[in-house]
């Protein structure tokens with residue numbers, strides 16, 4: 001008998017764009033994956049990664065049963081044995097070395113998996129360690145910190161109202177490759193081109209002429225790590241030329257004088273020397289922000305993951321505020337999601353610097369320590385030393401600064417457990433791996449990214465496939481392992497119901513619920529009636545009422561950020577002569593470190609070459625397309641150099657997430673492709689000193705013939 005063909009609708013969970021996909025299946029096979037044209041938000045757009053959803057599903061390397069390391073090899077064990085062993089080992093470590101000797105590392109896919117979001121806290125509750133690390137401090141920590149301090153809540157984050165803006169300045173983001181970040185924006189290429197069609201403009205500031213820069217109205221190269229000079233000079237110009245318009249925030253900002261004082265001396269001429277962008281261009285950018293109705297200054301990875309990450313994010317907010325570009329149609333606006341609507345009194349606001357890391361004295365944020373501290377916390381002996389690690393959907397060996405040091409540290413642990421679908425460069429260090437089901441086997445509601453979207457939307461979809469027998473979803477692993485630990489510790493523990501029920505409870509008391517008197521009266525059941533997603537409408541200007549600061553105002557005068565302006569002033573020196581600055585590079589067919597086991601995505605030319613400006617090659621006597629060695633303070637790697645005027649002179653670019661042939665990773669396709677790990681070069685001591693976020697961009701390196 002031939003199985004019937006079934007059609008499923010679903011939001012892709014692989015990146016922040018949450019595109020609707022239409023998946024046709026026959027029996028246990030995927031027969032096609034296309035864009036869901038009926039999704040009002042993504043309008044049928046998908047990228048090449050969506051079709052790899054089936055490769056993840058069928059990947060023979062994907063684990064389905066727990067495995068245990070025995071004599072350097074792997075043996076399949078039962079879930080009962082796995083939970084029992086993991087619980088005993090973790091409790092043993094805590095009994096011998098104190099409860100903080102166990103650490104968590106949570107990777108990026110956690111935020112794309114709603115069961116990890118709702119249930120991840122279960123394990124934290126029973127283990128009660130203060131050692132939490134995650135990919136947040138390799139990424140957007142400066143965004144959260146500025147939102148907390150300026151607006152009173154780490155998740156009150158303004159998003160570009162891209163569909164109505166008339167001028168958009170994109171600094172340190174490459175949405176054509178990343179598909180947007182802290183801006184959930186499916187079909188971003190069309191949305192950017194539409195700005196131009198309606199007579200608007202967009203400008204890209206980036207050390208590389210990226211795919212996004214190629215379609216922009218203007219692109220300006222900027223020296224990596226120098227953006228804070230540009231932004232401070234724009235603020236300086238706004239004051240200098242009397243261009244300030246606070247709009248409806250005029251009686252709702254605190255600290256204007258401090259900002260004006262901070263910007264003193266940051267003339268466009270000084271910024272020109274530091275950034276390489278002409279002073280007049282900087283003035284023009286400030287004027288265009290001020291003079292355009294509906295303007296956006298949007299900064300992402302490139303200005304977050306660098307040595308002045310927090311200062312940059314603060315300055316970006318200030319520029320939007322000073323030019324009436326916050327909470328106005330077409331400017332930066334906050335999203336109104338069905339779950340997690342931030343308003344005064346909302347929980348989870350976050351906190352900063354309540355405690356510090358043991359070795360390098362780095363501040364916590366919302367209970368997490370910066371991940372640059374992870375290796376040293378494991379390797380440095382003394383009271384409080386980490387002895388055990390739980391990784392959850394993360395690959396720090398390839399994603400974190402100084403990968404070799406992380407590698408070394410993981411070998412020193414007494415016990416490591418990974419909740420992950422693969423034996424990869426990191427999880428291969430584990431004693432036990434607990435594999436969850438893959439994306440298509442569980443239902444999905446995007447908890448994180450409906451909250452950061454350029455329209456107010458909501459969507460739930462059921463699983464495409466029944467999970468295989470005797471497998472577990474992430475949320476079930478959290479419930480079951482936590483219950484076992486609680487049982488052995490003799491403490492009380494209540495498992496949570498399934499994620500859809502947890503979220504339903506949230507939605508039924510949140511913004512669009514009947515209990516809040518909203519006409520939509522949303523419930524999970526109602527959302528389920530819209531398999532293509534429910535579009536609630538454009539962003540609304542409601543941020544002024546949603547400010548969560550004690551004063552009800554926007555706080556511009558953040559003392560430690562103002563103090564950091566002095567650190568910026570002190571760096572006004574020229575770069576060392578033969579110093580090159582390393583930056584990253586994302587590719588639309590890649591997703592951090594973990595999707596390289598899909599042949600469909602990795603086929604074609606290798607993607608881990610070093611891009612270098614032709615003049616820099618010539619100055620070093622290097623030939624195009626030859627092997628070079630790249631060396632930084634912490635390590636070196638060898639790869640092919642390619643001459644390209646896509647990068648600014650003085651800048652080299654190497655993507656992250658490669659370097660798979662390592663530690664016995666069992667990834668048959670990815671290890672064939674191997675590549676090099678750019679994070680063997682990035683430096684755990686190069687950080688945004690305010691937040692402790694890693695500076696993965698702007699790493700000084702030397703390049704020579706291999």
Ligand SMILES: Nc1nc2c(c(=O)[nH]1)N[C@H]1C(S)=C(S)[C@@H](COP(=O)(O)OP(=O)(O)OC[C@H]3O[C@@H](n4cnc5c(=O)[nH]c(N)nc54)[C@H](O)[C@@H]3O)O[C@H]1N2
Pocket residue numbers: 106107108109113135138139301392393394395396398399400419420421422424436437438439474584585591592593594655656657678679682696
């Ligand atoms: N040099 C440099 N380094 C970077 C960056 C950069 O731009 N340059 N970017 C940084 C950024 S922004 C980020 S977010 C980090 C990402 O850093 P990480 O989150 O540490 O790394 P990923 O490559 O996303 O690893 C994801 C892991 O999750 C597993 N996984 C996938 N899906 C699931 C699931 O549903 N459940 C479970 N349990 N596991 C799953 C995969 O097998 C893989 O092991 O990398 C950072 N590192």
Ligand SMILES: Nc1nc2c(c(=O)[nH]1)N[C@H]1C(S)=C(S)[C@@H](COP(=O)(O)OP(=O)(O)OC[C@H]3O[C@@H](n4cnc5c(=O)[nH]c(N)nc54)[C@H](O)[C@@H]3O)O[C@H]1N2
Pocket residue numbers: 015016108139171172173174175177178179180181205206207208210222223224225226227300301302303306583584585586587588589590591592697698
């Ligand atoms: N295809 C694909 N999509 C992804 C991912 C992926 O790995 N692949 N990762 C996802 C994740 S985890 C994230 S966080 C997002 C990130 O999304 P984006 O922030 O859009 O990330 P990038 O593409 O790395 O863009 C960062 C840009 O900053 C530039 N840059 C580097 N240094 C500097 C600097 O000092 N100043 C300035 N102004 N610019 C600089 C880089 O050249 C690059 O073009 O993408 C997500 N989407």
Ligand code: SF4
Pocket residue numbers: 012013014015016017018019045046047048049050179186
């Ligand atoms: S852009 Fe992101 S969400 Fe859309 S199909 Fe590609 S990976 Fe999936």
Ligand SMILES: [Mo]
Pocket residue numbers: 108135139
């Ligand atoms: Mo990220």
